[in-house]
Amino acid sequence: MNKKIRQAKNINADVTVPGDKSISHRAVMFGSIAKGDTRIKGFLKGDDCLSTIDCFRKLGVDIEEYNDEIIVHGRGLHGLKKPEEPLYVGNSGTTIRLISGILSAQNFDTQLNGDASIQKRPMSRIIKPLSKMGACIESTNNCAPLKIHGGSLHGIEYTMPMASAQVKSSILLASLYAQNETTIYEPTASRNHTEIMLNHFGADITSENHTIKSKPVKELYASDITVPGDISSAAYFITAGLIVPYSHIIIRNVGINPTRTGIIDAYLQMGANIEILNEHTEGGELVGDIDVRYSKLKATTIRGDIIPRMIDEIPIFAVAALCAEGTTLVQDATELKVKESNRIVTMINELSKLGAVMTETDDGMVIRGSQELHGATVYSHLDHRVAMSCAIAGLMADGET
Ligand code: S3P
Numbered sequence: 001m002n003k004k005i006r007q008a009k010n011i012n013a014d015v016t017v018p019g020d021k022s023i024s025h026r027a028v029m030f031g032s033i034a035k036g037d038t039r040i041k042g043f044l045k046g047d048d049c050l051s052t053i054d055c056f057r058k059l060g061v062d063i064e065e066y067n068d069e070i071i072v073h074g075r076g077l078h079g080l081k082k083p084e085e086p087l088y089v090g091n092s093g094t095t096i097r098l099i100s101g102i103l104s105a106q107n108f109d110t111q112l113n114g115d116a117s118i119q120k121r122p123m124s125r126i127i128k129p130l131s132k133m134g135a136c137i138e139s140t141n142n143c144a145p146l147k148i149h150g151g152s153l154h155g156i157e158y159t160m161p162m163a164s165a166q167v168k169s170s171i172l173l174a175s176l177y178a179q180n181e182t183t184i185y186e187p188t189a190s191r192n193h194t195e196i197m198l199n200h201f202g203a204d205i206t207s208e209n210h211t212i213k214s215k216p217v218k219e220l221y222a223s224d225i226t227v228p229g230d231i232s233s234a235a236y237f238i239t240a241g242l243i244v245p246y247s248h249i250i251i252r253n254v255g256i257n258p259t260r261t262g263i264i265d266a267y268l269q270m271g272a273n274i275e276i277l278n279e280h281t282e283g284g285e286l287v288g289d290i291d292v293r294y295s296k297l298k299a300t301t302i303r304g305d306i307i308p309r310m311i312d313e314i315p316i317f318a319v320a321a322l323c324a325e326g327t328t329l330v331q332d333a334t335e336l337k338v339k340e341s342n343r344i345v346t347m348i349n350e351l352s353k354l355g356a357v358m359t360e361t362d363d364g365m366v367i368r369g370s371q372e373l374h375g376a377t378v379y380s381h382l383d384h385r386v387a388m389s390c391a392i393a394g395l396m397a398d399g400e401t
Contacts, residue, residue, distance in 0.1 A: 003387075003391065004400055004401070005375075005391050005394030005395060005397075005400070005401040006375075006394070006395075006399075006400055006401075007375075007394075007395060007396065007397060007398055007399070008240070008244045008247075008395040008396075009244070009245070009246070010244060010245060010246035010247050010294075011240055011241065011244050011247040011248075011249060011395075012247065012248050012249070013237070013249045013250070014249075014250045014252070015237055015249065015250070015251055015252070016229055016251070016252045016253055017229040017230055017233040017234045017237065017251060017254065018044050018045075018046070018229065018230060018233055019042040019043055019044040019227035019228070019229065019230060020044065020193075020227050020228055020229065020230040020231070020232075020255045021044050021046065021048060021049060021094070021230055021232065022094065022165070022191060022193050023193050023197070023225070023227045023228070023255065023285070024040070024042075024043045024044040024049040024052075024227050025048070025049055025052045025092075025094045025095060025098065026098070026169075026193055026194060026197050027040045027043065027070075027072075027197070027225040027227065028040070028043075028049065028052050028053055028056060028063065028070065028072055029052060029056065029098055029099065029102065029173075030197055030198060030201050030220060031072030031074050031222060031225075032056040032059070032061040032063075032072055032074055032075065032080070033074065033075070033076065033077050033079075033080070033102060033176075033220055034074040034076070034077075034201050034202075034219075034220035034221055034222040034223075035074055035076045035077075035219050035220065035221055035222060036074055036221060036222030037071055037072065037073055037074065037222050038071070038072040038074060038222040038223065038224065038225060039069055039070075039071050039224045039225075040069060040070040040071075040072065040224070040225045040226075040227060041068065041069050041224075041225070041226045041227065042226055042227035042228065042229075043069070043070045043227055044227065044230065045065075047090055047091065047092075048090065048091060048092035048094065048095065049092075051088065051089050051090040051091075051092045051095050052089075052092065052094075052095045052099075053065070053070070054087075054088070055087040055088075055089065055095060055099055056072075058083040058084070058085065058087055059080040059081060059083055059087075060075060060079070060080055060081030060083075061073065061074070061075055061080070072222075074220075074222050076219055076220075077176065077177065077217070077218070077219050077220060080102070080106055081108075082106075082108035082109075082110070083110060086110075086111035086112065086113055086145070087099070087110060087111065087112050087113070088112075088113055088114065089112060089113070089114040089118060089144075090114055090115055090118070091114065091115050091117055091118060091340060091382075092114065092118070093118065093121055093166060093339075093340075094166055095114075096112055096114055096118060096123070096144060096146070097123070097125075097126050097166040097167065097169070097170045098166060098169050098170055098173060098194075099112070100112065100123075100126050100130060100137070100146065100148060100170055101126070101130065101169065101170035101171060101172070101173030101174040102173050102174070103148045103150055104130045104133065104134075104135030104137070104148055104150050104151075104153060104174045105135075105150055105151075105152075105153050105173075105174055105176075105177030105178075106150035107150060107151065108150060109147065109148065109149050109150065110147075110148050110150070111145060111146070111147050111148075112144060112145060112146045112147075112148065113144050113145040113146075114144050117340055117341070117382065118144050119140075119143055119144050119145070120143060121143065121144075121338055122142060122143065122338055123139055123142050123143055123144060123146060124139075124142035125161070125162070125164065125166075125167045126166075126167055126170045126171075127139060127142060127146075129156065129158045129160075129167070129170070129171050129174075130170065130171070130174055132156045132158065133153040133154060133155070133156050133171075133174050133175075133178060133182075134151060134152060134153045134154055135148060135149070135150060135151065135153065135174070136148075136149040136151070137149070152179070153174055153175075153177050153178040153179070154178050154179050154180060155175060155178040155179065155180040155181045155182040155183075155214075155216070156171075156178075156182055156183075157182075157183045157185075158171060158182070158183070158184050158185070159185040160184060160185065160186050160187060161187075162187065162335060163186055163187050163188045163189065163190040163307075163308040163335075164190055164308075164335070165190040165191040165192070165193070165194065165259075165308075168184055168186060168190060168194065168212065169194040171184055172184070172194050172195070172198065172203075172205065172212070172214050173194075175214040175215075175216065176198070176203060176214070176216060176217055176220070177216065178216050179216065180216070181213060181214065181215050181216070182213070182214045183211060183212070183213050184211070184212045184213075184214075185210060185211055186210045186211075186212065187210070188210065188304070188305045188307075188308055189210060189259055189305070189308065189309070190259065190308045191257065191259040191260055191308075191309075192207065192257070192259050193257065193285070195207055195212065196257075196283075196284040196285060197225070197283070197284070198220070199284070200223050200283055200284055201220040201221055201222070201223055202217060202219065202220050202221045203217055203220060204217060223283075225283055226282050226283060228253055228254060228255035228282060228285060228287045229251065229252070229253050229254040229255060230254070230255065231254050231255055231256060231257075231260045231261065231263070231313075232260075232312045232313060232385075233388075234251045234254045234290055235263050235312075235313045235316050235317075236316055236388050236389070236391070236392050237249050237251050237292070238251065238263070238264070238267065238274065238290060238292050239316050239317075239319060239320050239392050240392050240395055241292030241293065241294065242267060242272050242273075242274075242292060242293075242294060242295050242297060242320060242323075243294075243297070243319070243320055243323040243392075243395075243396055244294065244395055244396065245294050246294050247292075247293070247294045248291075248292070248293050248294070249291075249292045250277075250289055250290070250291050250292075251289065251290045251292070252289045253287060253288075253289065254287065254288065254289070254290050255285055255286070255287055256276060256279070256286045256287065256288045256290075257285050257286050258286070258309075259308075259309055260309060260310075261309065261310075262302075262306045262307070262308075262309030262310030262311075262313070263310040263313035263316075263317060264276075264290070265306060265309070265310075266300065266302050266306060266310060266317060267295075267297070267320065269300045270295075270297040270298050270299070270300050270320070270324055271295055271296065271297055271298050272292070272295045272297060273292070273293040273294075273295045274290065274291065274292050274293075275290075275291040276288045276289070276290060276291075277289040277290075277291055296325070297320060297321075297323060297324035297325070297369075298324055298325050298326055299321065299324045299325060299326030299327050299328040299367075299369050300321075300324075300328055300329075301328070301329040301330075301331065302314075302317070302328075302329070302330055302331070302333075303329070303330075303331035303332045303333075303364075304331075304332055307331075307332050307333050307335075308335075311333075311335060311336070312339075312385060314330060314333060314336055314343065315343050315346075315347050315385045315386055315389040316385070316388070316389045316392060317330070318330070318347050318351065318358070318365065318367055318389070319351070319389050319392050319393045319396075321367040321369060322351065322356050322358075322367060322368075322369060322371045322373065322393070322396075323369065323370070323371070323396060324369040324370070325369050325370055326369050326370075327366060327367065327368055327369060328366075328367045328369060329364065329365075329366055329367075330364035330365050330366075330367070331361070331363055331364045332363055332364065333363055333364040333365075334362075334363045334364075336364075339383070339385075340381075340382070340383040340384070340385070340386075341381040341382070341383040341386060343383070343385070343386065344360055344364065344365055345360065346381045346383060346386050347365070347386060347389065348360055348365060350378040350379060350380075350381075350386060350390050351378075351390070351393055353376040353377070353378050354373040354374060354375070354376050354378065354390075354393055354394075354397050354401065355371060355372060355373050355374050355376075355397075356368075356371055356373065356393075357371065372398075373393060373396050373397035373398070374397050374398055374399055375394065375397045375398060375399030375400045375401045376397070376401060377401075378390045378393075378394075378401060
């Protein structure tokens, strides 16, 4: 599929973005293992979240899909059925890693597979802790396809080698079924939607100083969920508003959970004119409108704790850095190498075609600012965030991208 982008002059827009992907996945998963009906409003009907629905249907959950809501008829913590065929997660890392935590505790075996990209992404990060809890997981070189022999689990104390919400969530889901408490130590905080939503459904999870403790529960109880707009999608509009001269964009009703707002903090550090309006809480998640005006950005360095708080936004952040004055550094970001594509390599390759000067480092990249971009043909590497980032870069390039 080809899309053509032309240089933009000024953008004045008042928009909403589709529902948060992380929260949409979790609402279906947790609703499926809760008692009662979960009505989900604002669900993201993208391929990844539809894969999650498909997997839980194969596990015996009745899920109704309407235009404006999804209804999950939960089967309770112990009500899933052995699927008749392998579960297919498509391109979705969140589906395969989180569902593995649930499947590890079932008294049946399940096979899980996904597309060519999923078959290359590391699964040892979940196989290791789930095996320590008592699951038996077979894989091909620590990648999908996975065969999970579920069974009775025990709680563990686990120090995560990297900040990853997918790994943390997988362990937390397994911990619901364990015989005793589980403690997880995170090197730095990753998104905490699992902790918030599971507690909303009756789990007993506490977090303090990067230490998360979860006690097993007898049941989860269904609760309605309104999914806020996805800040990871809002990031493209935020960036367009900042870099396209004389723009003013308002993005309404976006999830602004502090474990996700690294991109806003990074842009504020660069001198961005961004304001949050109408801040309020929905289902334990912070929500607000993001008001963005064109700004003369200055280069910065991002590293350490902010990286997991903006991990999916680093490709679009690189585009903003091309338009900032000075040289921007991205450090401590090796996790970018194991996303839907190696996002350090793919972003450098594609933005270079537009004339960008960027170099790869061991754990990130160096981005030269104040760049004149010119239209060119770029390739997404079948990675949605690469495609969207290149589209925004195209707004700044003369000619057609
Ligand atoms: C996600 C966590 C992040 C993120 C992914 C969604 C989640 O992955 O990149 O898009 O919903 O938990 P990691 O936990 O592997 O960093």
